[in-house]
Amino acid sequence: MASTAKQRRLARRLRHLRTQAGKTIEDAAVELGCKHPKISKIENNQAGIKPEEVRALCRLYGASDHTTESMVTLARNAKARGWYLSYHGVANPENIDFAELETDSVSVSNFQIDLVPGLLQTPDYARAVIRTGLPPIAEDLIEHRVELRIARQQRVLTGDLSVWAVITEAAILRAMGGRDVHVAQLSRLLELAALPNVQLQIIPTRAGEHVSMGVPFSCFTFDDGFGAVAVDHLTGTLFLEEEPDVERYRLAFLHLCSAALSPQDTLALLRKYIKEEHSEWERRT
Template sequence: MTPKQRRLARRLRRLRLKSGLGLEDAAAHLGCKQPKITELEACQLGAKPDEVRALCELYGAGRATVESMVILARTAKSPGWYQVYDESANPENIDFVELETDAVSVSNFEIDLIPGLLQTEDYCRSVIRAANPGITGEVLDQRVELRVKRQDRVLRGELDVWAVVTEDAPLRPVGGREAHVAQLTRLPGLVSLPNVQFQVIPVRTGEHIAMGVPFDCFRFDDGYGTVAIDHLSGTLFLEEESDVERYRPAFRHLCGAALNPQDSLALLRKYTEEGHGSWEQRI
């Protein structure tokens, strides 16, 4: 099953539980037996668009939610643009990109990295190589290409990005001096886009709620969300509403601990203007 199908199954179950209706009610409405509803909600059976519409209307979902769910059902099995990278990317990479492609906004906290959606190609290449020391040149090129293409929706204004990083992220010379300079030089233009917010948590701030825990919060057009947490062996996806709702206020806390976007942009420009020698002394 694809991530879209899993997301659809979870949403159907949530809507039913919220409506107070039982499995028997849903089965009677569809004219099927109860096990089918159980299989739909457990993502053991793919839901057809007309079935999704009928169930959503039974559960009292709003028009926007109904149409969003029907579209999700129609496209659940359709290959995305990122499927051409199946051979070179990890399964978690594809799941991550699919979530990002379907999202309307992403809130990203990074500790010592510039977020992937804001990385230059050389910076990105160094990050991926560092995380995969034995990677071949061909696979590396494909993964870099995938990450760079992900930025297209940001540049077109189709994806809202709110990124919070610690001060170590812009200071760490990933890829060496030249790549570092190029990354810092490009950042001000990207974070000035109307759909991008960027904040820096200064070192002097001290402790904060997400120390040691970088994460992404995706929000979809129906209000549901997913949290992605990277670790050395892959990516953990949290999709239960209770988990997602724990990370949303955590991200707001990080925004409150960080410099405001204007001061964060000024700090980036200060780093860029200081020159290579100052960076080396600072680092």
């Protein structure tokens, strides 16, 4: 069975803590009373580790109490898959990995070019996006994937997940699903942007070039500050979990925020488009 995102994260964090503390693999092996190949396998996600062993290594590495408890909890739950596993047969493996990372996160920073982010989509908008992005498939399969996307939004609505979304002006101009779906989606963005845990910014077309043209991505941040990145492409999703890669995308997102309108000006632009959209569609009909 393939490793879970939690298992990969646990292995990576143990290696990071050890190197940050200036400890060797031999030091860790002595602490656990094992041979050093076991430590190498643990850090390369080729072998599991017990919660009490994680606690011992955190003590050796001088980790804070908060980090230690976070690591021990991660070890206890490393093999577990959450609610999203029920969608395993109807979603791509990348969709399941994405949902797992998102569920484990405390915040998500998302950049989209042509689309509204999945966490902010209405069911009808999501349906149009999924139907357009896939070869012809059964309607019930589309509905299951819409259900997964909407289920992911619950943590946003309850305030358990913070979302900072940056989208281009093209995303709010593209009339996915037709007039009613388009207008309802813009109105939904206004509603969600009013939540204290949601921040929305739009990069206007007049802003010109920016640091991430053609590259939509999501940055996940976990409760201990570690993170991961998901980069969308035509045939799937690329997941990046090494700290230098994650930091590069975090910096890119900050640059995008600087290029975008302020949250207040973003809401004003949305209201303008909702008003004009009604008039424009009415003229067409």
